[in-house]
Amino acid sequence: MKRRTFIHGGLGVAGALSLAGLARESVADTNTVFDLAIIGAGTAGLPAALFAARRGARVIVFDRADDIGGTLHLANGQISAAGSYTQRAKGIVDSPQQHFEEAMRLSNGRADPNVVRLATAQATDTVNWLLDTGLKPLPEHPVTGDSPGRKAYDTPRYIWAKEEGVAILDVIRPQIAPLVAAGQITLRLRTRVTGLMQNRSGAIEGVRAMPMPTAISASVGGAKDAASAEYRVRARHVLLTSGGYAMNPRLFAELSGVPAYSAGSYPHALGDGLSLATAVGGVLRGHDLHRPGTGSVLTGGQFPATVYARFNTVPQRRLPWEIWVNNAGKRFIREDEPLTNQREQALLEQADLRYQIIFDQAILDAAPQQIPDWSKEKLLAHFNTHPMFHRAESLDELAAKTRIDAAGLRASVEQYNLAVARGQDSLGRTHLPRPIAQAPFYAVTHLGHSATSSVGVTVDAQLRVTRQNGTPIPNLYAAGEVLGSGATLGNAFVPGMMLTPALALGRWLGLTLPIERA
Numbered sequence: 001m002k003r004r005t006f007i008h009g010g011l012g013v014a015g016a017l018s019l020a021g022l023a024r025e026s027v028a029d030t031n032t033v034f035d036l037a038i039i040g041a042g043t044a045g046l047p048a049a050l051f052a053a054r055r056g057a058r059v060i061v062f063d064r065a066d067d068i069g070g071t072l073h074l075a076n077g078q079i080s081a082a083g084s085y086t087q088r089a090k091g092i093v094d095s096p097q098q099h100f101e102e103a104m105r106l107s108n109g110r111a112d113p114n115v116v117r118l119a120t121a122q123a124t125d126t127v128n129w130l131l132d133t134g135l136k137p138l139p140e141h142p143v144t145g146d147s148p149g150r151k152a153y154d155t156p157r158y159i160w161a162k163e164e165g166v167a168i169l170d171v172i173r174p175q176i177a178p179l180v181a182a183g184q185i186t187l188r189l190r191t192r193v194t195g196l197m198q199n200r201s202g203a204i205e206g207v208r209a210m211p212m213p214t215a216i217s218a219s220v221g222g223a224k225d226a227a228s229a230e231y232r233v234r235a236r237h238v239l240l241t242s243g244g245y246a247m248n249p250r251l252f253a254e255l256s257g258v259p260a261y262s263a264g265s266y267p268h269a270l271g272d273g274l275s276l277a278t279a280v281g282g283v284l285r286g287h288d289l290h291r292p293g294t295g296s297v298l299t300g301g302q303f304p305a306t307v308y309a310r311f312n313t314v315p316q317r318r319l320p321w322e323i324w325v326n327n328a329g330k331r332f333i334r335e336d337e338p339l340t341n342q343r344e345q346a347l348l349e350q351a352d353l354r355y356q357i358i359f360d361q362a363i364l365d366a367a368p369q370q371i372p373d374w375s376k377e378k379l380l381a382h383f384n385t386h387p388m389f390h391r392a393e394s395l396d397e398l399a400a401k402t403r404i405d406a407a408g409l410r411a412s413v414e415q416y417n418l419a420v421a422r423g424q425d426s427l428g429r430t431h432l433p434r435p436i437a438q439a440p441f442y443a444v445t446h447l448g449h450s451a452t453s454s455v456g457v458t459v460d461a462q463l464r465v466t467r468q469n470g471t472p473i474p475n476l477y478a479a480g481e482v483l484g485s486g487a488t489l490g491n492a493f494v495p496g497m498m499l500t501p502a503l504a505l506g507r508w509l510g511l512t513l514p515i516e517r518a
Contacts, residue, residue: 030232030233032233032234033058033234033235033236034058034060034234034235034236035052035057035235035236035513035516036048036057036058036059036236036237036238036513037059037061037206037233037235037239038059038060038061038062039193039207039241039242039272039276040063040070040240040273040482041061041062041063041068041070041187042068042069042070042071042072042502043070043071043072043480043481043499043502043506044239044479044481044502044506045063045242045506046068046506047126047172047507047510048506048507048510049061049179049510050172050176050179050185050507051510051511052511053179054179055510055511056515057184057510057513058184058186059185059186060185060188061186061187061188062188062191062193062207062209063187063189063191063268064190064212064268064270065190065268066189067189068169068176068187068189071243071265071266071269072165072168072169072499074165075164075165075499076165077160077163077164077168077499078159078160078499079123079127079130079158079159080099080123080127080142080157080158080495080496080497081099081120081123081124081126081128081157081496081500082096082098082099082120082123082124083095083096083128084124084128084142084159085128085131085132086127086137086141086142086159087142090156092142092156092157094157096120096123096124097120099120099123099157100113100116100117100120100121102155103116103120103488103494103497106153106490106492106493106495107488107489107490107492107494107497108490108491108492109490110490110491111488112486114460114461115463115483115487115488115501116487116501117461118463118505118508119488119497119500119501119504119505122504122507123501125507126504126507127159129507130168130171130503133175134170134171135161135167135171136161137159137160138159138161141156141158141160142156142157143158144156144157144158145158145495145496147340148314148316148317148340149315149316149338149340149343150340150341150493152494152495153495157496158495159496165499168503188211190211191209191210191212192210192211192212193207193208193209193242193272193276194208194210194230195207195208195279196208196238196276196279196280196476197232197234198280202473202474203474204237204238204280204473204474204475204476205234205475206233206234206238207232207233207238208231208233209230209231209233210229235475236475236514236516237475237476237477237513237514238476239477239479239506239509239513240273240276240457240465240477240478240482241273241478241479241480241482241502241506242272242273242276242480242482243266243268243269243273243453243481243482244269244453244481244484244485245269245270245274245453245455246260246264246265246266246450246451246453247263247266247267247268247304248260249303249304251271251274252453255284255287255454255455256287256290256454256455257290258290258292258352258353258448259303259304259352260303260304260449261298261353261448262304262447262451263304263305264306264451265452269453269481273457273478274456274457274482277457277478277482280476281467281468282457282465282466282467282476283457283458283466283467283468284455284456284457284458285458285484285486285487286456286484287454288491289454289484289485289486289489289490290348290450290455290486290491291450291454291485291493292344292347292348292353292448293449293450294313294343294347294446294448295313295347295353295355295447295448296310296447296449297310297371297388297389297444297445297446298388298447298449300387300388307449308386308388309374310371310372311357311370311371311444312369312370312371312372313335313357313446315336315338315431318368318369318370319336320335320336320431321359321366321367321368321431321433321434322335322357322358322363322367322436323412323413323416324355324357324358324446325356325358325404325408325409326351326354326355327350327351327354327403328405329399329404329407329408329411330412331412331415331427332346332349332350333346333347333427334427334429334430335429335431336429336431340493341492341493344448344492345491348448348491352447353447353448353449354445354447354448355445355446356443356444356446357443357445358412358413358436358443359436359441359442360436360437360439360442361438361439361442362437362438363433363434363436364376364379364442366433366434370444383442387445388445389442389443390445391440391441391442391443392440392441393439393440393441394439395409395410395413395441398441398442401443402443402445413436416435416436417435417436417437420432420433420435421435452481452498453484454484454491455486456481456482456483456484456485456487457478457482457483459477459478459483460472463477463478463479463505463508463509464477465477465478477509479501479502479505479509480501480505481498483501485498487501488501
């Protein structure tokens with residue numbers, strides 16, 4: 001998923017102020033037993049709160065941030081559904097079963113079929129609810145989601161609005177606000193849930209929460225006052241919708257097995273829901289589903305960093321003149337491999353998800369533009385001045401600068417040059433324009449990274465959080481990215497299957513969780 005830069009001060013100021021004000025006025029009574037406590041006021045938590053409150057439920061919602069919306073503030077807002085009004089307007093015949101089957105195929109069969117089946121079944125009504133209440137997709141939609149090297153849906157069902165994820169939030173916000181104002185939803189922003197309350201039989205009975213320190217209290221040494229004391233809230237059901245862990249470098253490395261190279265996700269994606277679930281017996285899955293893309297040039301060598309540039313590695317847009325080598329100095333894929341997923345999977349097998357794009361002066365002089373929108377002068381100015389760009393007079397010197405194996409690099413270049421001379425490459429590459437032989441030699445470092453969190457909480461077909469033995473933890477549910485992106489994407493890209501499941505499953509829980517009437 002392409003992510004825009006998140007600027008904390010730009011969360012839709014008018015809307016943020018209005019709801020923040022309502023949140024301060026809606027102080028939950030800790031003696032109340034709520035029907036539903038929701039941890040996370042984002043893509044899944046908001047529909048859950050909205051539809052539960054409309055049924056008469058007493059709902060309390062907690063979030064670390066100072067505004068509702070979560071990743072909707074920076075997501076591309078891409079959703080998909082079978083049977084949407086957008087499809088019907090163009091005479092497109094589709095069904096949730098077709099959506100399910102195509103989503104599972106695109107996920108390489110690695111997504112959770114229970115989660116995907118429920119999400120695709122609920123997607124129709126969820127997307128139509130958004131369309132009914134003001135979401136306006138781009139006029140050419142729906143589309144299949146195809147991109148160069150990546151075939152997506154067979155049936156067009158993929159939509160988004162010009163304003164992207166913010167457009168979805170702008171539709172939901174005015175529906176939530178009256179319920180907060182009326183006290184039907186108690187909204188506790190700038191609040192961290194520190195634990196779940198569990199009785200002796202293992203059932204969840206509520207949450208422990210604590211207000212986040214204010215800027216003023218932090219500036220005077222973090223003095224703890226009454227406002228920051230932990231308190232308890234009882235609830236019949238607790239829903240985890242707190243998102244992923246992409247902005248928690250320690251947890252990211254622990255769960256994914258690679259460094260958190262890029263800090264390009266929502267600032268509050270810290271993995272709280274995963275920690276809360278495992279503390280009461282929940283288990284995690286998806287450790288083998290991390291998807292790093294095909295890499296980017298980052299701002300520096302101190303991680304997490306941010307994306308600085310991307311070499312054009314898509315052969316349908318630009319055939320490669322360079323070779324790619326891993327830390328051992330070895331090529332690991334034909335650089336003109338047409339399928340994006342094959343390139344991604346090849347990178348996933350490389351140490352540190354790290355590779356060098358290698359070329360020489362003759363290639364630099366003759367090749368098409370290597371980094372989109374960069375002139376040759378701009379590219380040259382970065383070598384040996386930016387930590388991801390290296391130039392050297394010999395391959396051994398280049399290997400030392402890039403911290404890769406020199407013998408491996410020499411052998412790879414020699415073998416590649418022989419392939420160019422013969423017109424036949426052992427890896428199957430067909431575009432062999434010229435050898436790498438004229439000093440100086442160049443390397444651009446690419447690192448595989450992800451803004452999403454593949455690992456998540458295990459749930460059953462009713463979205464109940466489960467233990468190691470598969471039994472549900474009573475009264476505890478989860479939806480959204482806390483399930484892990486792997487639950488709905490597998491180890492691939494499936495159009496709309498990050499936001500759609502979060503919205504649809506949150507809405508479904510809001511509509512179906514039992515409410516105890518007074």
